[in-house]
Amino acid sequence: MRVHPTAYIHPDATVHPSCKIGPNAVIDGPVRIGANCQLGPSVVIMGHTEIAADCSIHSHAVIGDKPQDKKYNGELSFCRIGERCVIRESVTIHRASIELATTKIGNGCYLMTNSHVAHDCHLEDEVTLVSGALLGGHVHVGSNAVISGNVGVHQHVRIGQLAMIGGVSMISQDVPPFTMTDHQGEIIGLNAVGLALKGISPAEQQELKALFKVICRSGMPQRRSLELAAELANTELGRQFVDFFQAETRRGFCRFRRRNSRLQQSILTPLKQQSTCK
Template sequence: MGIHPTAYVHTDADVHPSAEIGPHVVIDGPVRIGAGCRIGPSAVILGHTEIGSGTSIHSHAVLGDIPQDRKYDGEVTYCRIGSGCIIREGATIHRACLPGEATIVGNRCYLMTNSHVAHDCVLEDEVILVSGALLGGHVQVGRQAIISGNTGIHQFVRIGEMAMIGAVAMIGQDIPPFAMTNRRGEIAGLNSIGLMRAGTPSADRQELKVLFRMIYRSGMSLRRAVELANDLATTDTGRRFVDFFDAGSLRGIRKSNHSGTSDQRKAVA
């Protein structure tokens, strides 16, 4: 299809010849669009936005608009989207607020309808945002994490890799890798099904259970439990889990409210 005659493409934009630009699309500024991208009707792409090859952007998505931050004063900032992503209708991704910085969406991410990625967020590869998921500024999301529908993530929160965040939740603190939360944002167990589907070795999964129980079900302080877990973690997966707690946090790491109900204990198994 090439570029539809009703689309507006700025003279500074770099659109690969194999990209398809639909009707009434607006591409305004030094935008770069990679090979095989498909931009749906009435999508808007602004500023210093870069889109990797094979990414599909559906109608009325808005990418690279200015950040919703009063400190922003027109500085040059970036929005970088990887290859093979799917960005559905009405999704929004804002460019960074800090000069020279970028909002980053990794490869093969799936942003469903009306999801929002605020300024300076970093999403690693294969993240899924379900419809209505909202990320505040500077949120970090690890690879293969899933943020369920209508869930809000507070600014500066970290979501660990392969974490699964329950629907309609309000997340105000960091969620460790491989964990699941319920709709109240409480740690409910390990994402055991996700770990198995990802081909995580059985030994790694068994060690994760031990580490998880020590940190979230032992009744010890978080600091003491993490110290002991550091001595026990030997697998690559276990080390990534424990290292998350040592990496530093601006918002704090979500703790368990209690030692665990029978339902929560089943979730760990």
């Protein structure tokens, strides 16, 4: 293990011998760090934090500190970082605020400079937070989602997999999977580029497009649109899309950018005909 002489490692910490610890880094408490991790200058890792193998943590990042929650009263809680994560300069990730709960970062996540993950958040695999992105407490982010620069996400919001959040926006309600938002936080359509880059088949993309039109563009009452969408969903991704709307939500859903009534009618008519044929 290559440890700079100015670094501090707590006696209760477990650090794999293949790790590299930079100058003035602090590992304070029963921290566990896996193989081949690299900690840059002045990194601080605290508490019951576990970092899996092959992570790169850059200078001045702080992981596992106490949650910024006035209700927190010293309860035992955890922070876990998955494999192959890149955590850039001055990122902050806080441990959970609820006793025995965990703030979780999945495998292969990329957290850019000055981004923040608050207590009790859960980021699934391959999530990207661009510089300045701020997640409030209890936020859940699906795999391969991208939160653009200087975005603020309200507590308890869900962001679905492969969602793309437009920069400098405020997200106060749930964002469905496979969709993208504009700078006002309104849903503007499917994340077509992200779907293509992830190798989603044309047939699956077409089904998602049809389901998006039913739920988000048809103008039908939500209950009826979800019933129709559930009938039309044949692929796993399609079912995941519908399930996201049917799951419990504490915040509701972001607004969909409005379309004129003539376009809504042109969308709805063939869908009604398709439903009648069934």
